[in-house]
Amino acid sequence: MDATEWIEAFIRGLMCLLGILGNNWLCLRSLPGPKSSLRTNEVLFINLAVSNLITNYLVDLPDTMADFVGHWFLGEAYCCVVQFCSDLSETSSVFSTLFISVFWYQKLVGSLKRGGAPVQLDSLRLVACLLVGSWTVAVVFSVPQLFFVRMESGNESHDDCIEIFPSQTARQTYEPLYLTFANALPIAGIAFASIQIVITLLRNQTRIQGLTSDHHKGTANSLPNNGPSVVHSSISSPLYQVDIGDNIVRAPADLKRSSQPPAKPSPGSGTQVRAAKSVVAVATVFVVCWVTHLLLMMASNIHTSSLVLELASYIGSSYTCIIPYIFLYGVKKLSCSCRG
Numbered sequence: 001m002d003a004t005e006w007i008e009a010f011i012r013g014l015m016c017l018l019g020i021l022g023n024n025w026l027c028l029r030s031l032p033g034p035k036s037s038l039r040t041n042e043v044l045f046i047n048l049a050v051s052n053l054i055t056n057y058l059v060d061l062p063d064t065m066a067d068f069v070g071h072w073f074l075g076e077a078y079c080c081v082v083q084f085c086s087d088l089s090e091t092s093s094v095f096s097t098l099f100i101s102v103f104w105y106q107k108l109v110g111s112l113k114r115g116g117a118p119v120q121l122d123s124l125r126l127v128a129c130l131l132v133g134s135w136t137v138a139v140v141f142s143v144p145q146l147f148f149v150r151m152e153s154g155n156e157s158h159d160d161c162i163e164i165f166p167s168q169t170a171r172q173t174y175e176p177l178y179l180t181f182a183n184a185l186p187i188a189g190i191a192f193a194s195i196q197i198v199i200t201l202l203r204n205q206t207r208i209q210g211l212t213s214d215h216h217k218g219t220a221n222s223l224p225n226n227g228p229s230v231v232h233s234s235i236s237s238p239l240y241q242v243d244i245g246d247n248i249v250r251a252p253a254d255l256k257r258s259s260q261p262p263a264k265p266s267p268g269s270g271t272q273v274r275a276a277k278s279v280v281a282v283a284t285v286f287v288v289c290w291v292t293h294l295l296l297m298m299a300s301n302i303h304t305s306s307l308v309l310e311l312a313s314y315i316g317s318s319y320t321c322i323i324p325y326i327f328l329y330g331v332k333k334l335s336c337s338c339r340g
Contacts, residue, residue, distance in 0.1 A: 008310075009067035015317045022324035023052040029328065038088035039061055040122050041107075041275075044100045045327060051092035052320040058085040060317050076151040079161040083145040088138050090316065094186045095134035097286055097323075099127065101279050108197060108276045112204045124149040141182050142172060162309070163311075187290055194283035197276045204273075271331075282304020282323045289319040 027049035030042040099121070106119035150164045165171040181279065199281050296312035 005067070009064065012060070012067055012314070013064045015314070016056060016064045016323045018051065019056040019060060019317065019321035019324075022048040023056060024326070026324040026328055027053070032268060038124070038258050039125055040127050041100075042329075043124065043127055043131075044096060044103060045331075047095035048093060048100065048327075050325065051089050051096055052272045052324065054085050054089040054092075055320050058082065059089065061141065063313060079151045080146045080149045082160055083143050083149045083163070086316070087142040087145050089139055089320075091138035092135060094183060094190075094286075094290075095130075095137070097192070097282065098186045098189045099130055099134075100327075101190050101197075101283055103127075104272070104279045105193045105200070106199050107272050108200055112200065112273075119296070127308045137182060141178050148174075181292070183290065188289060190283050191287060194280045201207070201273065201276065223243070275330045278326050281330075282326050285326070286319060286321055289315050307328060 014084060027046050030045040030049065032038045062078070062082060103119070103121045106121050108180045110119045130269065145163070148163050148165050148170075149161055151161055165174070291314050296308050296315065300308045
């Protein structure tokens with residue numbers, strides 16, 4: 001191995017290690033404490049972590065070992081397993097990210113607009129059904145990889161796992177269905193939910209600024225100012241009476257209420273806003289990685305290239321090693337304290 005290959009192997013090994021640590025961390029920190037029950041968002045995070053760990057352990061780790069050894073040493077049988085696990089993990093991660101995005105959008109709207117009202121997706125039974133459905137779809141689209149994958153020797157005796165369909169018709173049938181139902185539609189849902197989160201946050205910020213501005217104006221104009229006078233105040237119901245010299249000014253009691261600070265969102269809205277922002281960050285990283293990965297895979301289908309396949313593999317690994325830390329930061333679990 002020359003210096004470039006050692007650098008590539010080191011980078012892949014570092015990404016694999018970060019992914020394993022981050023996703024295990026996310027999984028462990030999402031487990032309920034001894035005095036708490038399992039919640040919906042924790043189920044979603046655990047499912048996402050498990051999906052990514054399939055890639056980390058069964059795809060990235062063998063690839064990393066192959067980089068250091070210098071050739072693919074596990075045989076063609078495991079080559080099929082790698083491709084199966086790669087597609088299974090990728091599809092499951094896409095749907096997991098979709099469910100997390102929709103869940104936190106509903107939580108955000110419920111907190112900021114409805115005073116903490118319950119949301120439709122905050123149901124363990126519903127989420128369990130959705131996850132079973134997503135894993136079923138992932139398995140259906142991944143099974144062909146067990147039959148349509150072969151190991152091919154590339155340049156410098158480096159073996160690559162590539163897709164070889166039995167016919168062009170099979171390829172033209174499988175790929176559009178896979179891209180549509182396992183990629184494009186979930187990605188569109190992630191993008192839509194993320195855009196709605198951003199719009200909701202911007203509207204809430206504008207509303208708070210408007211309420212604060214009205215509060216300051218109401219406080220400044222609540223009492224008349226007729227020059228320096230000795231003020232004696234007394235409160236009588238239902239009017240607010242202020243004696244200024246020989247004059248008596250009476251104002252409705254609403255002025256007293258107008259000087260109160262604007263209503264605040266529900267107590268948990270700050271945490272939900274933070275988590276929603278992390279969802280937007282994850283969705284942005286996800287869409288960028290997915291679009292780049294898709295373009296590279298399309299390029300490899302037109303002209304098979306070991307470099308393109310290697311770059312696409314790096315892009316996929318970068319997603320699984322970045323997003324667990326973003327979610328851990330967003331839900332304030334990026335710490336080593338394991339309190340229940």
